[in-house]
Amino acid sequence: MMNEVQEVILVNEHDEPVGVMEKMEAHRKGLLHRAFSVFIFNSKGEMLLQQRAAEKYHSGGLWTNACCSHPNPGETTDQAASRRLREEMGFSTPVKKIFDFSYRSEFDNGLIEHEFDHVYAGLFEGPFKPNPSEVKDYCYKSIDAIEESLQSHPDKYTTWFHIAFPKVKEWAVTHQSANQQVLIS
16 A cells, blocks of 8 residues: 555535545645544543554644545545544444534645545444554543643644544534433434
């Protein structure tokens, strides 16, 4: 997979495809492309966080949601979110799209994330084994603990997590049952 050319789907501001480009070229040029972020909760309502592997092409070592990536040309975003969750975190669970947003962020290495990000949520209980080339560490944390950490240590989290987290928090609060289990239906 390392030698494969990875392409992203270029989109307009309405997420309508306008072309395809090699992933790193799209990130060098800062062109808007389709992406997704998956947020996973356990039955206690805690969110699964991953610390990105240090060797990632940007944001290495930073904490973020369960997984993120880009759908391949010809692959639906739903399919890509499920595939990437297996590849990065080593487990499968149903995920549901809960919202989308666009953002643009420039990094010190000259790359630019300019993404139309589809955000998914799911529920998972059980053991898993993350891919060490993708994930340095992981943990489940309460929404309150994450919010506190984002305020006290903002530089430990990815740019997109700062943007998506408040929206995911709002969604999670409105989708909890009496026993605090996040409902994914």
